Amino acid sequence: MKKLLLTSIAFVFLLSSCGSKSKGELVGVQGKKWYPEKPYGMELIPRGSFIMGKSEEDMGNVLNAPTKTVTVRSFYMDDTEITNSEYRQYVEWVRDSIVRTKLAILADELGLGPEDDGIGAFAFRDADTANLSVYDKYMLDNYAGIGDYESRALNTDEDLIWETSDYPDEYYAEIMDSMYIPEEESYNGQRTIDVTKLEYKYNWMDIEAAARSQEGRRKDFIRTEVVQVYPDTTVWIKDFAYSYNEPMHNDYFWHDAYSDYPVVGVSWSQAKAFCNWRTKFKNDDQRARGKQFVNQFRLPTEAEWEYAARGGIEGGTYPWGGPYVISDTGCFMANFKPQRGDYAADAALYTVEAKSYEPNDFNLYNMAGNVSEWTNSSYFPGSYEYASTMNPNADTQNNTRKVIRGGSWKDVAYFLQVSTRDYEYRDSARSYIGFRTVQDYMGEEDSTQ
Template identity: 40%
Template sequence: MKKQQILAVIASTLLLFSCAPRDNGQLIGVMDRPSWSPINPYGMQYVPSGALHIGPSDQDVNHSLVARPKQVSIQGFFMDDTEITNNEYRQFVHWVRDSIAHVQMGHTVDHPNGVQGVDWEAELDWEPGGALDGMFYSGAEQLGDRRNIDIRQLVYDYQWYDWKKAAQDFDWKTDFNRFSKEKHNRADYIRKDAIRIYPDTLCWIRDFTYSYNEPMTRNYFWHPAFDDYPVVGVAWKQAMAFCYWRTNLWNAFEEVNTEDFRLPTEHEWEYAARGGRELAPYPWGGYYVRNAKGCLLANFKPGRGDYPADGGLYTVKGDAYFPNDYGLYCMAGNASEWTSSAYYENAYAFIHDLQPDIRFDAEEDDPNTWKRKVIRGGSWKDIMYYIQTGTRHWEYQDTTKSYIGFRCVLTFLGRSINDFN
């Protein structure tokens, strides 16, 4: 090594130690870290870590063999105690509506990080003849004298990071080598989508031929009578967009970002539905859908079609009936629920036994088979087989149904609350 190089190394070494923090030479970690304590989000219940025997909780009456028995382990998480209700989803719709209106009126602010945001303190002028008239139906599209928001304009941009693809492509031997020319661009794994977020209220008519359900189309999502009922008519991507929005809403008021709100995997859902009861066919345990007094324990289709026998002709309030032992309501019946899992008939044959997860982000032009997503729990229009905790079913991610809703989960960070050892 030349003399000049030796002097350069010595100088850089002295500079390094002269700028080091005053830690008395001890390994004490970074001292200016934010404090953290476990959170309990409003409206959510904690589901502790544990093991689950997935598979049919009763005989496989269809002999479908799509749920072979297997033991898996699940990390603790928080789950909404009810399905997302109309009023909760309406908060999302109003946020998107108001953010679009603010931007149209020029109500924006520049944040320190260089990102332009909405000025929520500014007032919106919704009066007729104002700057926001363009957000309403007009002309031939206006029904009578009603002034209704043009729901086609309620489009929400959301994004997510494809961690699985990034992990497959990343090679630490080349990507961490500063001399290597084979480097992956982080932007290649950031997925973006824009989607209309207003629920499909017409599904109440479309789902049932020769059946009069127009009052539900006109009233279900917006009328106060249904505020606490589960939102339906929401496609899988709309549910994903809601989770992304809810995460941003949370992070805007939290100093320390947490895990993202998301849809549960199908096995997290099944684990939560059983409520700690091993191989329980229903969230309440036993083999019957009525209690000792003969009262039905869930909102589904009993008998040969006596829909009102359980107290509700269609859906019922999200907290109707008794919760399971985890404090979760209507994990059987009421509304079937989207999960994040892609549906494959033989999935149980190759899934991992640690936090099993199968996902696939289908594109618009992909075959329909690739767009199948697992739904769980059964609904108000299903027979009792479909409300069992171990029954798997599916629907296409780009469809909307009057009997499919969703709820969110949030992964618990750290050791499970129930582990006191």
């Protein structure tokens, strides 16, 4: 029996080696060809070194940005700040997902499936078990119901119905009614979505903590975040005392007139959640098209932001070089607070459209002024002294102060300088802070394919 077993093993080995396409050579695992696409709305920032920090006079006397030569890897960056229109896409996706989940759960509780009328059309996809693959069937049998229906697929083929006169049944009306503010809280005949219910839940892994830990399992470093996604529109009132800004509060985020303006009222935590959603949104499409996943969208580090803002100009004071904020033709180069508070001097009172003024040499718009921008870095006054010279990033979970860069429509010219540092607390939202995202560079698209 033992001899027969050894003979069988040898025979299997002989077959596998004889039929090998590698001919016995070390050729590596033959995976899929990687043909990356340039991310939509982004510009490639080539790798390079630069002198980070204040090489000019430190007018603010902050003494926290001594010059230091650092190197950053290549990455893509949004050519504009994230706009209201782009952020509304995210908010509406979250809203629709919540509605579909509520409809699917109620349909499941009522025992309704895709073959039934009414909300049965919005039942979980796995309710129709006739067309499930072996893998989907296995996952349904072993994981369905774990984590409040998290493992079950929603039916996104059916369009949601928003007109009350078109609701298919009373169950649909019940779910939709639960999404709106109570009747007694509505006014002027408008009953709006209860934005406090628009929450995005995601998981991420604390890689740095895991790498530095001497013990612990992978699950010990997986973090769960639940973030309300709707921007705080009240910042237009709260940020300014004795000032009439109600039109901005009422219209800025949702009205089409402001679609191409940068989103504000978004905290650092909300910006991070947006990055996670954007990655998921893209990779869901990649999966549907049978393509390899893309790497994550994220906030830029402080070093990446400054390098991109400089646009390849060594020693420039501003993204256009500097040292002046007025062009040869007498026009202001950015949206900020010039001339002792004459906000209208630069042709704007508040924010301007994201593609305003001239871009820098990396083709990035408004890297100075308009809105300050969140970075991924924590704010430490002395971080330049000890941060690495390769892709520096001083970031800790327990430091709630996050670096913002670029200055805004309400700031004086000093804060527009590419080397000026400022910070805000991670859970704070302001009428003058927005963000843009980056993605690590992983190669050029093959134009021959």
